Amino acid sequence: MADEGRMKLSKLIDGKAISQKLRQDIAKEVAGLKEKGYTPGLAVVLVGEDPASRTYVSMKEKACQAAGIFSLEHKLPEDTPQADLLKLVEDLNHDERIDGILVQLPLPGHINSDRIIEAISPHKDVDGFHPYNFGMLVIGKPLFQPCTPYGIMKLLEVTGIDLKGKEVVVVGRSNIVGKPVAFMCLAKHATVTICHSRTVDLQAKVGQADVVIAAVGKAEMIKGAWIKPGAVVIDVGINRVGEKKLVGDVEFEAALERASAITPVPGGVGPMTITMLLANTVESCKQRMNKG
Ligand code: GUN
Numbered sequence: 001m002a003d004e005g006r007m008k009l010s011k012l013i014d015g016k017a018i019s020q021k022l023r024q025d026i027a028k029e030v031a032g033l034k035e036k037g038y039t040p041g042l043a044v045v046l047v048g049e050d051p052a053s054r055t056y057v058s059m060k061e062k063a064c065q066a067a068g069i070f071s072l073e074h075k076l077p078e079d080t081p082q083a084d085l086l087k088l089v090e091d092l093n094h095d096e097r098i099d100g101i102l103v104q105l106p107l108p109g110h111i112n113s114d115r116i117i118e119a120i121s122p123h124k125d126v127d128g129f130h131p132y133n134f135g136m137l138v139i140g141k142p143l144f145q146p147c148t149p150y151g152i153m154k155l156l157e158v159t160g161i162d163l164k165g166k167e168v169v170v171v172g173r174s175n176i177v178g179k180p181v182a183f184m185c186l187a188k189h190a191t192v193t194i195c196h197s198r199t200v201d202l203q204a205k206v207g208q209a210d211v212v213i214a215a216v217g218k219a220e221m222i223k224g225a226w227i228k229p230g231a232v233v234i235d236v237g238i239n240r241v242g243e244k245k246l247v248g249d250v251e252f253e254a255a256l257e258r259a260s261a262i263t264p265v266p267g268g269v270g271p272m273t274i275t276m277l278l279a280n281t282v283e284s285c286k287q288r289m290n291k292g
Contacts, residue, residue, distance in 0.1 A: 008256055013159050013234075013263045015151075019271035022154070023067060026278050030068040033285055040285035041070040042100040042126065042277070043092045047085065047111065048078035053104045060102070063274045069281055070097060082111045086119050093121040099284035100126030102277065123287070126280035128180070138183050144280050149181035151272025152213065152234055153188070159261060161211070161232055163188035169205050171195045171222060171249070172215035177236055181213055202226075214249035224254020233262040236269050 046057045064071035092101045101124045107113050122132040128146035136143050168190040172178035182192045206226045212233050214222050219239035237249030248265035
């Protein structure tokens with residue numbers, strides 16, 4: 001392989017390979033817990049027929065099985081009343097086989113997602129979406145951290161990227177990725193800027209970043225030429241263009257020329273989300289074990 005090709009490969013943060021290794025470690029940990037009489041259990045609740053949600057849920061199921069985690073799936077019809085869903089969550093809160101509860105989002109329009117998330121016990125909230133867990137993250141004492149941003153931090157950690165004193169620019173302010181990842185970076189002593197759709201001169205902000213975290217959900221919105229030479233690029237976007245092709249929020253080829261490290265799409269951040277869900281479920285089981 002030409003030197004140039006090798007250099008480009010070495011810049012790639014291989015989320016798929018990192019995920020596989022972590023999942024092997026998790027499976028070993030699960031086996032150890034089972035020997036002590038504790039089987040981690042995850043309940044996944046899907047309401048309706050959204051094809052993307054169905055795919056995610058079946059991926060979560062398979063990942064649980066491969067890791068030896070007990071998984072319980074509840075598939076409910078689209079017109080399920082909110083009260084029924086609340087009742088199910090309440091039952092799962094008290095189900096001793098279950099360490100983690102995940103209600104797949106988005107929920108149908110007649111259901112108030114906030115009400116459902118708040119009904120999940122914070123001690124089983126392996127998605128890290130409950131306001132209690134969000135608050136704990138913000139005050140720097142996290143219990144369960146949301147899986148995608150947690151996965152980003154894990155990728156940076158295993159790649160040996162230290163955030164101390166670095167300028168991190170997060171593009172996107174969602175509750176699921178942008179906001180939590182900003183606080184996680186702050187906890188690692190980065191100087192953090194959160195940009196969004198109303199940010200004036202996004203290019204200049206991105207151009208200052210030592211680490212860019214793109215989570216806007218707009219295909220190739222962040223241009224490769226904006227990236228500061230040597231910066232790290234974490235691309236959370238998964239955008240479908242045409243029938244088959246997936247692209248990130250960053251113009252990959254052009255960013256690859258300038259970045260010192262970059263996550264591809266697919267195969268970067270994506271695989272980490274389910275991996276961290278498994279990690280949170282195991283963590284929750286350990287907490288149950290330690291409580292006796
Ligand atoms: N929908 C898309 N991503 C997620 C996720 O991480 N958790 C849940 N519960 N729903 C989602």
